[in-house]
Amino acid sequence: MSVQVKLPAALRPFAGKQESVTVEGRTAGEALDALFAAHEGLKKQLLSPDGKLRSFVNVYVNDEDLRALKGMATPIKDGDVVLIVPAIAGGSAAELTKEELQRYHRHLIMPEVGPEGQRKLKNASVLCVGAGGLGSPLALYLAAAGVGRLGIVDFDVVDHSNLQRQVLHGTEWVGKPKLASAKERLRSLNPNVEVVAHETRLTSQNALGIVKDYDVVADGTDNFPTRYLVNDACVLLGKPNAYGSIFRFEGQVSVFGAKDGPCYRCLYPDPPPPGLVPSCAEGGVLGVLPGAIGTLQAIETIKLILGIGRPLVGRLMLFDALAMEWRCLKLRKDPACPVCGTSPTVTSLIDYEAFCGLKDQAPALPEISVEQLKEKLARRENFLLLDVREPHEYEIARIEGSRLIPLGALPERFAELDRALPVVVHCKSGGRSGKAVKLLREKGFDAVNVAGGINAWSERVDPSVPTY
Numbered sequence: 001m002s003v004q005v006k007l008p009a010a011l012r013p014f015a016g017k018q019e020s021v022t023v024e025g026r027t028a029g030e031a032l033d034a035l036f037a038a039h040e041g042l043k044k045q046l047l048s049p050d051g052k053l054r055s056f057v058n059v060y061v062n063d064e065d066l067r068a069l070k071g072m073a074t075p076i077k078d079g080d081v082v083l084i085v086p087a088i089a090g091g092s093a094a095e096l097t098k099e100e101l102q103r104y105h106r107h108l109i110m111p112e113v114g115p116e117g118q119r120k121l122k123n124a125s126v127l128c129v130g131a132g133g134l135g136s137p138l139a140l141y142l143a144a145a146g147v148g149r150l151g152i153v154d155f156d157v158v159d160h161s162n163l164q165r166q167v168l169h170g171t172e173w174v175g176k177p178k179l180a181s182a183k184e185r186l187r188s189l190n191p192n193v194e195v196v197a198h199e200t201r202l203t204s205q206n207a208l209g210i211v212k213d214y215d216v217v218a219d220g221t222d223n224f225p226t227r228y229l230v231n232d233a234c235v236l237l238g239k240p241n242a243y244g245s246i247f248r249f250e251g252q253v254s255v256f257g258a259k260d261g262p263c264y265r266c267l268y269p270d271p272p273p274p275g276l277v278p279s280c281a282e283g284g285v286l287g288v289l290p291g292a293i294g295t296l297q298a299i300e301t302i303k304l305i306l307g308i309g310r311p312l313v314g315r316l317m318l319f320d321a322l323a324m325e326w327r328c329l330k331l332r333k334d335p336a337c338p339v340c341g342t343s344p345t346v347t348s349l350i351d352y353e354a355f356c357g358l359k360d361q362a363p364a365l366p367e368i369s370v371e372q373l374k375e376k377l378a379r380r381e382n383f384l385l386l387d388v389r390e391p392h393e394y395e396i397a398r399i400e401g402s403r404l405i406p407l408g409a410l411p412e413r414f415a416e417l418d419r420a421l422p423v424v425v426h427c428k429s430g431g432r433s434g435k436a437v438k439l440l441r442e443k444g445f446d447a448v449n450v451a452g453g454i455n456a457w458s459e460r461v462d463p464s465v466p467t468y
């Protein structure tokens with residue numbers, strides 16, 4: 001069957017400036033294959049590296065959206081007209097405006113980017129998972145570079161303790177949603193960028209629906225369940241994932257989920273047991289570190305969009321800020337990988353809280369509120385108020401009458417505690433004290449957790465106690 005494929009102005013330079021191309025095929029898919037075989041340049045514009053039609057491109061057959069018909073299998077007959085309609089960001093195709101030509105001048109003069117690369121950036125969409133330490137440099141640099149559509153998933157509010165590293169947010173935004181703060185900052189940086197706010201926790205229920213609309217995902221999460229969720233969603237949808245993670249003075253960067261490349265599960269098939277690897281909230285992080293790691297993720301993201309250089313596919317970069325050393329490890333795709341291997345066992349999103357062993361921990365731990373603790377103290381009840389934070393945290397803020405035994409030292413110091421005395425345990429926000437309560441109860445102590453920790457105490461009971 002001979003059909004006419006009509007091209008929009010933006011795509012004509014990739015097909016010898018023709019307005020339409022006549023090709024042969026029995027289905028829409030075959031017609032497009034023939035078009036791409038004849039015009040390699042169009043293929044690069046319209047297909048992602050894994051050979052799928054990019055999500056900003058819609059195809060119509062005789063004015064009907066292909067998605068409403070039978071997709072690529074839609075049959076076509078002689079004389080049909082196939083129309084390719086890329087998304088257009090406010091006006092004429094992906095042509096750069098005069099303002100954009102000025103703004104991106106330093107890109108435009110580099111042959112590796114140039115006007116064509118800059119248009120690719122404008123046509124591209126990136127999903128940043130998290131608007132925190134890694135999400136800050138990611139979103140800022142991707143917006144500055146001119147990525148056309150930037151999605152951000154976050155549901156948190158800006159906290160004072162975020163400002164040491166989350167440079168996307170200003171002090172005046174403390175207590176307000178991170179996404180509102182991000183939107184305003186990014187609009188001021190580059191009003192050409194469409195910022196899409198996904199104000200939600202990424203879950204197994206919503207992840208595929210959110211991720212599918214983006215070309216590249218940049219994972220800036222801070223917990224294992226979300227990390228595995230992002231990985232699996234990217235593998236299932238064939239989206240590359242510019243991955244970064246940070247802890248104290250160390251960071252990791254890689255690109256997972258690329259065609260023929262390994263995924264996060266090839267590297268770590270199983271998460272560490274809960275409690276073994278502390279979070280940044282517990283273990284701390286050098287404020288500048290996410291700046292370095294998130295910026296590298298932004299570079300990898302831009303390389304993926306432009307199709308230049310050698311992406312970190314199959315390589316894991318390790319950074320040690322104290323030693324100031326970089327190391328690059330080879331990663332191999334694991335044929336037995338449960339999600340990207342030859343016979344995957346994970347073919348849809350699972351329950352990641354349960355997978356990371358976090359589910360059975362939650363229930364059954366008795367806890368009291370900070371208000372109940374205040375009453376107990378006021379009634380001079382006989383109990384031990386145990387603080388399981390670190391000595392330097394105790395120096396910053398403490399609840400009067402508490403005794404400090406850091407969580408790590410607790411198992412060696414049970415003998416110091418009076419078994420007859422009830423123990424009320426607190427930490428900064430309730431995580432470490434929950435672990436301590438579990439340990440103490442296993443040893444036969446009558447222990448309860450203070451929900452929300454000393455931060456809740458300072459917010460709701462005694463504001464003179466600093467939060468940190």
Ligand SMILES: [Zn+2]
Nearest residue numbers: 263266337340
């Ligand atoms: Zn894998």
